Amino acid sequence: MSTLVQSVDWLAIAPPTIAAVVGLVVLVADLFLDERRKALLGWVSVAGLAVAALMLLPLLDGDRATFCLAGDPHLCSYTADRFTLVIQFLVLGGALLAALLSVTVLEDAKRRIPEGEFWFLLLSSAAGAALLPASRDLATLVVALEVASLPAFALVGMRYGDKRSSEAALKFFLSSVTATAVSLMGISFVYASTGSLYLTQIADRIQHVDGQLHVLAQTGVVLTLVGFAFKTAAVPFHFWVPDTYVGAPLPVAAYLSVVGKAVGFSGLILVTVVALPSYSDVWGPALAALACLTMTVGNVGALRQQATRAYSAVRLLAWSSVGQAGYLLVPIAAAGYSKDAQKAIGSTVAYALMYAAINLGAFAVAALVGRTRTLNRITDYRGLYASNPLAALFLAFFLLCLAGLPPGIIGLFAKVTVFSAAVDAGLGWLAVVMAVNVVIALFYYLQWTTVLFRAPEGEPEKQRVPAPLTAAIALSGVLGVALSGAPQLVLRFSETGLF
């Protein structure tokens, strides 16, 4: 029976495992800690995420694979290649920044949010999200997707006694479960027509599918994409985003906007480029249409936000994250048309890294402003420069990065790589649609930026910025500035193969 026992490379699976174990530790520790010491849990979680991210370092030396079939060592469920490491870094780093935001928000919430549960859920979700890019078979992929999503539903509904929060959670839960169910059905179709769950084996076998099963396989491909498109918040699976972001605690919204998206698009990449490259004529156009719709609807939605409405800042970030998801999809769609799919995928990864650092920074400043102005309207940002110049300058920088205009050089060049992936693949029309969208997006980002520098109404109120928030803003700010000076740090992924 020894042939059935798979060997496990513990170092390779360390990053998601550490996140999960620390989550359990925090949950248990919560029972034994008295009220005054609860803040400790937050710091333990932050440290756990940092250690998990550091555990990526020893894996840099080469590709590793584990959980391989004993009979066929080339078929593995878990692979730590460059793609995996980059996405795991993005996920764990994003979770770390979101955790830093949470420390302050939980402290301000004065025990209305149960701390032990919060940290446990956040870490479990992060563990699932870190597992996802490494999974190389459809079953692991779906398990990872669910591990990443299920805690997120609970996180969204965390605000006790807040009707909006529970409504958001329910909306999120129902739509997400539906999408997953559709996805599962697609996977079963693919399994039925190929007889395998391993991505590389599917890629092989699906080319020789029996003619009668051809339609089944095609339907399976499209349905499988639905679940991941949902996570990426692609239109028409985006309607949950604004309400969920507004209803959720702000750090959770930040987490979803970055890590949730990473889960979605890395799953999409695995399914399309690794498992179904021969079906690129099906998913290529589908993703191109999806990208086009997503960015247009997202940006127009953001454009229509009224600055005076309650929570308009968070709403705007929510809609703009939908628009940004559209840009992320462009290179994946281009991968379906181009001869060098790896290069196109690299553009998505590079863009996602930029977006993660910058968007979390913007959310961090929003969390800062939200401490005193609980309604978090865009008009509440008026005169931020007078009361807190550094935060205002950083937010302006983040917004211009998202818009892709200097001084946000990294935002500009990340967009350039996406454009070049589209132009290279011959998707000129998509590039033109994206160009128009960039202009629409500039309008609302710049409008917000100008508000920051207007003269404040009344005396500017100085407030002390809590250390975790300072750390989060500074971390993303420094990252953004450093990347603007040396864009090659992230853009190199768009040049070389990741798998």
Add this chain to the structure above:
Amino acid sequence: MIDISESVMQILLAFIVVVPLIGALAALLPAPPGLKGKSPEQAVLRHGVTVTGVVLIAAIVLALGFDHDHPSKMQATTDISWIPALDVRIHLGIDGISLPLLVLTALLTFLCALYSYFKMPAGPSPKAFVALVLVLESGTLATFAVLDLLLFFLAFEMVLIPMYFLIARWGGEGRTQAAWRFILFTLLGSVVMLLGLLLIGLKAGTFDMVALATDNGRSLTASVQVIAVLAIGIGLAVKTPMWPLHSWLPDAHTSAPTVGSVLLAGVLLKMGTYGFVRIILPIAPDGFHTFAPYLAAFAVVGIVYGSLACLALAKRGARGDLKRLIAYSSVGHMGFVLLGIASTTPTGVNGALFANIAHGLITGLLFFLVGALKDRTGTTDLDTLAEKSGAALYGKAPRLGGLLAFGAVASLGLPGLAGFWGEMLAMFGAFKPAADLSRPAFLTFMSIAAFGTLLTAAYMLIVVRRVCMGAGPQDAPQLADVHTYELAAWTPLVALTVVAGLWPRALLGLTDPAVQQLLAGGTR
């Protein structure tokens, strides 16, 4: 003229591009002890004058060290890899085409900084103002100095945010709308331009302008060239601006503060025409030849349209705004520049480059003068200024009136002043366009353009009559005549207008070899 080693020249050019950026950052920090001046405002404005002054001196030294015997050769070149993933290189260099524009930018920005030191436009703190002007300067200088397509795009975009804030914060009536129009129009144009640049770069395998110019479009198929020229051309035409994409310009000029208008007309518009000469002409010649007749047609429509708009504004009772009028005259002048470029002949392109510089000097001067007039009378509305008989500026403030008349006749292209040569050469170019372009069409364009010069003369003279002349009542209050600081800011412009008019060879000698080489296909 003076011998400077190549490595020093390299450092000088990099210095010119980078120092304004560092200066902009420094402007936001509190002044160090010893440089605090009388007040923080004064200190930061002085900082602006110092930095732009240093940049101007560096630019002049660079111009002196430039090898005037080989203006077609790229000089002071730096070539460092920056983003290998996108094949972006920090490739800087100047030749006879970019050098004059570089010096013009440094000069105009310095004059603007000097002017604002004494006459800060009304608005929020001067700290941000100085920082923005410096970022703007860096962006424009970089546009003229870089030799990499993506870097060119970066520099092209860099000026948008500062100019937006200069208009929206320190501008006059209707500034918010005007600023939005400015930034949305230009951004839409430049994003489309990016697509064209990417197309060229990806198909030819390099983003290096020198390599692409040497290749002269040989590695690009005709259809790629046509699409690329269309995309890049739209982006540049918005910036130039070419009729009918000009509609952001009059509003932006009317609302911008004086300094903003001067920089917008004097420098920013040149980025568009420079792009035509530097990128489109040598890199995609076949594509450009396809569009040249259309470009020329739009250019002459722009000339006539701009002049007619000015005539309508100058009419009595039209409530025309002087700033708006000069903005429309810019549309006309840039029409001549585009006509020269469209002719695709050395004569025409030289004329275009000459007209570029001349327009920067003359229109810069005119915007300064109108700004000064507004400071004194509180309005730029022609009817309010002139009332029934005329504003009689000659009587109330003779020097100011004289300068305004000088600017007006220079602008209408009086022989002996800078405005004349560029437009004449551009029309010469259209008289005998490149061999494969339809001569009858270009002859028609040339005659329409010639008619445009008449219209230009007409409205400029009407303006002079209504503003400078007139029988004001004897007891009318005197206006303050030209202040010393104004004289200091304007004299260089006046002097250079005369010099360029009397000694055009100084400029043409620089541009001609470089243009010959660009049209003949890259480096000879």
